[in-house]
Amino acid sequence: MSEPQYQQSNETPSVTGAMAALAQLEAAGERAADAPSRLRILSIEGSDPIGGAGTMADMKAFTAQGVFGYAAMTSVLAQNTQGVTSIVNMEPDFLVAQLNAVSDDAIIDSMKIGMLGTPELVEAVKGWLTALEQHYRDEGIAKPVVVLDPVMYAKSGDALLTEQAEQALRDIIPMADIITPNVPELAALADADQPAADIDTLESMAREVCKRYGVAVYAKGGALALVGGASSTDILAEPSDGQGEVRTTRIEGRAVRTHNVHGTGDTLSSTLAALRPQCDTWEQAARRAKTWMNGAIAAADRLHVGKGHGPVDFTWQHAPTGLRFSADYWNRVRPIRERIHGMRFITSMVDATLSLEDFAFYLHQDDIYLTDYTSLLALASSRADRLDERVFFAQAASGGVDSEVMFHHNWYVKHGFDPSGTSRSEVTAAYIGHEHRVADSGSYARLAAVVMPCFWLYAAMGKEMREQVRNKHIDVDTHPFGEWIRMYSDPEFTESTLREVQICDRLAAEASIDEYEHMMHAALVSSEHEFRFFEQGLTRPALGF
Missing domain, CATH: 1.20.910.10 (Heme oxygenase-like)
Structure with a gap:
């Protein structure tokens, strides 16, 4: 016919x-037919022998989100749920050797950068990341997502960096896609006299930092909940156009009454690094991360780890794969x-x-x-x-x-x-x-x-x-x-x-x-x-x- x-x-x-x-x-x-079964995420962090923060927390958070984790340690800490007693920072050349060991052999889809205790370590990461992004451009490989947790102040407000190291850290911020400061860190980056005491001030500071550095900001408001807030609300501030405009979104979650919050900042930033390649927007990734964190914190009291502020339960929920x-x-x-x-x-x-x-x-x-x-x-x-x-x-x-x-x-x-x-x-x-x-x-x-x-x-x-x-x-x-x-x-x-x-x-x-x-x-x-x-x-x- x-x-x-x-x-x-x-x-x-x-x-x-x-x-x-x-x-x-x-x-x-x-693309999933030829793609790896797991996204590949790098942690650039310090250690935590008790397993609730730093590199150890990142690896657990990666696994919980169904991704494969690499790690390069910036420092080795003697710490537990009661505090830090000693820190040994890596030599910059040795940190770069660790980073090169990963990037010379494997593809990095996303990364979380955490504690960088000296100006030299900041410069080492900055130089390595610059070279990596150029290499990926030359090879036609997608730029890895960069989540920077600007570790400057503890939840207590105590300074963790020298003045020189803090300035060096500010210089690397524009290389990130998003930063995840806690309340004292956000105040420092906004050059504010006092940390935010309410959600409106937190949002205002997040806007200012986003506009100043040209990167997205996930401002962690958990400290506000710890002092009696009815909910735990974080702020996501994102550049909305090329004219310096900023769009903010409130990422709300329930307040969990617990003192077991050791490593929550590290865990949140590594969870964002794991989730962003799986999501279309930062808001999607942020909401998923917030939901998961709420569950992990809610399950923390049953762990019975340590005498101080214990870690969250990374295994409260398992992800089957890094693929959608x-x-x-x-x-x-x-x-x-x-x-x-x-x-x-x-x-x-x-x-x-x-x-x-x-x-x-x-x-x-x-x-x-x-x-x-x-x-x-x-x-x-x-x-x-x-x-x-x-x-x-x-x-x-x-x-x-x-x-x-x-x-x-x-x-x-x-x-x-x-x-x-x-x-x-x-x-x-x-x-x-x-x-x-x-x-x-x-x-x-x-x-x-x-x-x-x-x-x-x-x-x-x-x-x-x-x-x-x-x-x-x-x-x-x-x-x-x-x-x-x-x-x-x-x-x-x-x-x-x-x-x-x-x-x-x-x-x-x-x-x-x-x-x-x-x-x-x-x-x-x-x-x-x-x-x-x-x-x-x-x-x-x-x-x-």
Whole structure:
């Protein structure tokens, strides 16, 4: 049969923009196939024999966030939960040797720079970082994220650096992407007479430091909570344009009543370094870090480590991987995606050689499936732990599915089909059964994951099929299956897909390893059912289920 020829239609900018957004999402998944299973983060810090601060804290925080940690020690300390009794700073040449040992052999995706006790150590790190960033530019390697914890003052306000070392530290700040000062350190960097005593002053100082140094500032407000504040609120200040404007965000968290806060500053900065490459913005990373820190601090009292201010519990929650759930899924589902995109049912739709009877059979099974799918979306809405997600699933259950069912009805009328005598197939029943078994677990995260492929795989197919039809110079408006292709390549459906994937990413980031894998299994099995669902248009499985 010769290939039908139709006039090519023009795509609107909104369609192109939505497709670009989906393409970026899918590209992240494609890169996951060749990417390391863990992000690689460097700690440049002093030691802590008790294990709650410095290099030891950084390594534990890295593991907790699902990344692989390197370490170069700037100093060796004799300290515990009651205080520091002795410090031996590394020779600058030896620190550089440690740094080179890492950078000559491995890629660094992000780094946390902590205690630099002398001007010479600051200069050593500055010189090494300058050379590293130039090398990465020359090799086309992404610049590593740099989180600088400007260790200048203890929580008590006691100075930890000499005047010369403090000035040297100020000189390296512009090389960072973000700095994480505590209340006394922020006051020093803002040249304020007194540390902030309230959140408004903290925010004002963060703005000033951000504007002065041109870097993002995460101002840790935990000290305000320790003196009786009802909540623990931090300030994120970010440069918002090239004119010196600053945007501030309050990162709120609950105040945890505990004296076990040893190493919380180190842990927060290393957690940010681990999370930023996994997030789109500093605000996302900051909120995830704050949530994780709240949990770690809340669990600290049960550790019983030391007689003084004990450390936080780094193992209160485990991250399964440094990859986003969406990237991990898109990589793992690749074999199924390739089978779907290459199957005869889909290729015949594109070139308009699929029989209308075969498409009508598939479409009626989809009617049966969507009737049940609506109930799952409504269930997800009822289980959602955030109002915006509750609204999203409620709208998807009503307006989104209704539009698909209406399309089916109009297509039947247009082409003269009456599907009422066709009952549910064994393939459709198997897919519905899988989704309900997952829903019966009671987990909102698994439920969100099990319905995700019906969004994403359809959006991906809609985009690809629209491109193929365009390349064949076929007009979607006159194509026999053009309405179906247009529906699933529509920007509104694409936006819904992106929102559903974002929800799954959030839930997976907060999940235990076991829950993460349950989510992944649910999504992958749904994806296999999607392949069989299309295939039944040609194979005609048994009915009456």
